[in-house]
Amino acid sequence: MELIVLQSSNILMPALIGGGTALxxxxxxxxxxxxxxxEEDPMVEELNSVLPGVNCGxxxxxxxxxxxxxxxxxxxxxxxxxxxxxxxTAEAVALTLGTAPQEYIPQVAYVFCQGSGxxxxxxYEYTGTxxxxxxxxxxxxxxSCTYGCLGFGDCxxxxxxxxxxxxxxxxxxxxxxxxxxxxxxxxxxxxLISLIPKHExxxxxxxxxxxxxxxxxxxxxxxxxACRLCIKxxxxxxxxxxDNLAVIDQEICIHCGECVKVCPTNSISEGLLKGMAEEKxxxxxxxxxxxxxxxxxxxxxxxx
Amino acid sequence: xxxxxxxxxxxxxxxxxxxxxxxxxxxxxxxxxDLKNSMGMSVAVxxxxxxxxxxxxxxxxxxxxxxxxxxxxxxxxxxxxxxxVQVLEAVIRKVMPPLYDAMGIFLPLITTNCAILGVMLIxxxxxxxFVNAIMSSLGAGLGYTLAMFLFVGVREKLETSDIPESFKGxxxxxxxxxxxxxxxxxxxxxxxNLFS
Numbered sequence: 001m002e003l004i005v006l007q008s009s010n011i012l013m014p015a016l017i018g019g020g021t022a023l024x025x026x027x028x029x030x031x032x033x034x035x036x037x038x039e040e041d042p043m044v045e046e047l048n049s050v051l052p053g054v055n056c057g058x059x060x061x062x063x064x065x066x067x068x069x070x071x072x073x074x075x076x077x078x079x080x081x082x083x084x085x086x087x088x089t090a091e092a093v094a095l096t097l098g099t100a101p102q103e104y105i106p107q108v109a110y111v112f113c114q115g116s117g118x119x120x121x122x123x124y125e126y127t128g129t130x131x132x133x134x135x136x137x138x139x140x141x142x143x144s145c146t147y148g149c150l151g152f153g154d155c156x157x158x159x160x161x162x163x164x165x166x167x168x169x170x171x172x173x174x175x176x177x178x179x180x181x182x183x184x185x186x187x188x189x190x191x192l193i194s195l196i197p198k199h200e201x202x203x204x205x206x207x208x209x210x211x212x213x214x215x216x217x218x219x220x221x222x223x224x225x226a227c228r229l230c231i232k233x234x235x236x237x238x239x240x241x242x243d244n245l246a247v248i249d250q251e252i253c254i255h256c257g258e259c260v261k262v263c264p265t266n267s268i269s270e271g272l273l274k275g276m277a278e279e280k281x282x283x284x285x286x287x288x289x290x291x292x293x294x295x296x297x298x299x300x301x302x303x304x
Numbered sequence: 305x306x307x308x309x310x311x312x313x314x315x316x317x318x319x320x321x322x323x324x325x326x327x328x329x330x331x332x333x334x335x336x337x338d339l340k341n342s343m344g345m346s347v348a349v350x351x352x353x354x355x356x357x358x359x360x361x362x363x364x365x366x367x368x369x370x371x372x373x374x375x376x377x378x379x380x381x382x383x384x385x386x387x388x389v390q391v392l393e394a395v396i397r398k399v400m401p402p403l404y405d406a407m408g409i410f411l412p413l414i415t416t417n418c419a420i421l422g423v424m425l426i427x428x429x430x431x432x433x434f435v436n437a438i439m440s441s442l443g444a445g446l447g448y449t450l451a452m453f454l455f456v457g458v459r460e461k462l463e464t465s466d467i468p469e470s471f472k473g474x475x476x477x478x479x480x481x482x483x484x485x486x487x488x489x490x491x492x493x494x495x496x497n498l499f500s
Contacts, residue, residue: 013373017368017373022383029387032391036394037398038398129466133463
């Protein structure tokens with residue numbers, strides 16, 4: 001009998017202490033959550049469920065929740081910032097908020113450089129790890145223009161949509177495949193890639209160099225030389241000078257093409273579709289060349 | 305006084321939480337990809353480490369020890385740490401929103417972090433006084449921070465280097481971590497002689 005009492009008290013004590021601690025902690029948690037509860041706008045939760053929930057950061061906020069709370073608090077009134085969700089999400093967000101849907105302008109990544117091997121030279125022979133980030137570490141890369149594209153394809157490596165292709169040391173974006181996820185924008189160590197509104201005739205100054213004209217002329221045949229002709233030509237004042245570089249405000253630009261006509265170095269280019277047609281022609285040419293080579297090799301083999 | 309500093313520095317350098325005791329390795333490998341995340345996590349670990357020591361130490365010496373229930377420490381400590389972190393999260397969220405934004409997402413992660421529980425148990429095992437236990441926890445947190453910061457640098461270097469295909473990702477990371485761990489063995493004996 002004594003043994004049973006002893007044993008039961010041996011079990012009872014720990015059970016009581018353990019259970020008591022758990023109960024006490026539970027009560028404390030409930031009380032704390034009641035006193036310190038933060039009231040959240042139910043709209044945030046609703047908006048968050050409408051957004052795609054991939055937290056890509058394409059909208060400029062830390063994630064979908066960030067964008068949802070900015071929308072709910074009225075901090076941001078633009079309902080079409082979600083690049084991943086596209087038009088559908090923009091409409092759903094507007095519907096949830098009860099506002100009229102805004103015009104949804106899709107975006108596209110664009111490489112602000114045209115300095116391929118044709119227009120630039122190599123300052124030295126780079127033999128290190130073949131990626132842009134490493135090459136940048138060695139005297140800002142082998143390219144004669146230290147602002148320009150290195151063409152090792154850091155952007156190509158991160159692109160999940162097969163939208164980037166490298167040709168003659170220069171990255172290009174295929175605007176058909178691009179979803180404006182912004183990964184290449186982060187990957188480029190030269191900050192050459194930006195998202196621009198996807199407009200058929202988007203006019204951009206495809207250059208990011210801040211050198212004075214003489215240095216630019218010396219190092220790249222197609223760079224912006226800050227001559228200000230485009231500023232004078234622009235009928236809507238969409239172009240301004242930023243440290244020896246003409247920058248076109250995409251929101252003001254009316255795509256008239258006046259600046260493209262006056263640009264002496266062809267630094268300003270027009271049209272995303274033109275780029276795509278070029279790309280198709282180039283790919284077809286490369287394919288034909290390869291096939292011809294193979295055929296020649298085959299014929300040679302047969303002849304011998 | 306000397307005791308305190310001896311404990312503090314030996315926990316940071318010789319018995320480094322991550323590199324010698326191999327506690328908290330999951331967060332160490334997961335969050336060392338960039339400096340911002342590792343900083344948030346480190347601050348959260350130091351904070352929770354100190355608070356849970358202050359909570360678990362009295363519980364052990366005023367509740368479990370007198371009742372002869374020392375063997376329940378692991379279970380009770382898990383319970384107490386989890387509850388403390390929950391309470392802390394709610395309080396910080398209400399009282400200090402900026403702090404919550406900075407380390408809010410890391411707090412729930414720490415609830416089940418082995419590093420915290422490990423340090424609590426080591427404090428009891430070594431039968432430290434309360435002040436020494438706090439010092440040991442602070443040191444463990446600082447040691448964790450040191451390991452995190454060192455390893456962020458190592459991994460940034462790894463990112464841009466040309467690694468063989470079979471070693472890409474976790475294998476190269478683990479090899480680097482082991483080398484860092486071996487490097488920390490070099491501190492062995494330094495503290496004993498410094499404070500003797």
